[in-house]
Amino acid sequence: MALLNLSSPHHHSLNRTSRLMMWVLLATVPGLLAQSYWFGYGTLINLIWACALAVSFEALVLWLRKRPIKPFISDGSALVTAFLLALALPPFSPWWLTFVAVLFAIVFAKHLYGGLGNNPFNPAMVGYALCLIAFPVSMTQWAGTESTLNLAQQWQWFWTETMSGGIDGYTQATPLDLMRHPKGLTLDELAATNPLLGLGLTASAWINAAYLVGGLGLLALRIFTWHAPVAMLASLGLCSGLFHMGEPDLYPSASQHLFSGATMLAAFFIVTDPVTSATSRKGKLIFGASVGLLVFIIRSYGAYPDAFAFAILLMNLAAPLIDTYTQPKAYGHQGNKDNER
């Protein structure tokens, strides 16, 4: 938020925390709809469950700390965390997976540090990364695009993790996973022999485009500045483009990187988190570009096919140092070395 030096009469800015959070929630709706269209009801069930849990945990911690409950609940930050987690978790998450993720996100990553504005790590990403390491099987049961569960089946799976005929008929490897382990084939051969790759890529391209629309809406409302998302997308696009030019058989193209996995969700909804990313403009550029670079490295060489949770946590922990060294000089102090810092 820019601090403009305006003369009177002053007009109140409506950018209160709750209003910002409400816009962020609204902007996820296109992505949410696209995700539900391709992968079924799972994301919606996740979302309702995660919101209920997040608000309850938030209220519980505030009650334990003897803080006023209503003002902190109504700022909507717990709901944003719940939304991001529900969108990031696979549609076939059982209830306990979301429970563990939200518990860690709200209680450990947010409130042990003192609540909104004090947390050094993005709560949703802490919850996600924890589950990815602790429950790799549940976290990689991603829904397929061909046949989705109906609401009753989804509901049954959500509570009991049982399914007549098994869940395997409905799960499918994500495109990034397929392209990371091509089993000796080149990427072109893989696309020709495995029709699921093309389908998966189409689905994730639609979902990413929907998040892009929501994100651009937030940008137009000036909820955040362009620096971090543009730097992130540019560095990811540049790295993947260069490597794709060098060895197109091994490395997916820039557009496949930009429109698959959680790229757009991360670029517009997670990297732009005002609390856990760098503060200055230069800092935001460094932050975003480093996230993009780390995502490319981990996606191409690491053990995890999509890397956003780790890349963002790694840069979250670097953000205070970035802030220390990119502190803008106060006006009138340019070139005056003695007055720096």
Place this chain on the structure above:
Amino acid sequence: MVEYLLILVSTVLVNNFVLVQFLGLCPFMGVSSKLETAMGMSLATTFVLTLASLCSYLTYTYLLRPLGLEFLQTISFILVIAFVVQFTEMVVHKTSPLLHKVLGIFLPLITSNCAVLGVALLNIKKSNGFIESILYGFGAAVGFSLVLILFAAMRERITVADVPAPFKGAAIAMISAGIMSLAFMGFTGLVAM
């Protein structure tokens, strides 16, 4: 050449001594409350670790192995490392009294640091050559310095945060270190070593 680069990536990121192998935790928790102290400590540790892995390699290859005294490796490494650290302390004392004052007890503490002895013993276990040993020690030190400095910058911010009373100080620092370790798990599989 590629092999040397892989050793560096492996020790700095993938098998980070502090966050993945959990070595050298005492200075990680002890010297990380201020950024400037952390930087001094990082420089001292880099110097000591690189020199210690060099000395221990020479000791092992040219003294212990020809005499068939490999079973004395731990005790002789401690001796060599203690000498090296004492030497560092004398150098710092003469060249930068301020740094010496800031580091205080921590420079002698590196002597009994598990990371330093760990590097020396792991070098022997992995049967690293001369240059590999030095790079392994240097990479370990760079990884240590990296997380120490990042952690110190973050702790300066946590100090002013509204942390619940029971979690103030060491408790929240341990939780942060745990989340940092979680983040470093993302590098798993980057280099198979």
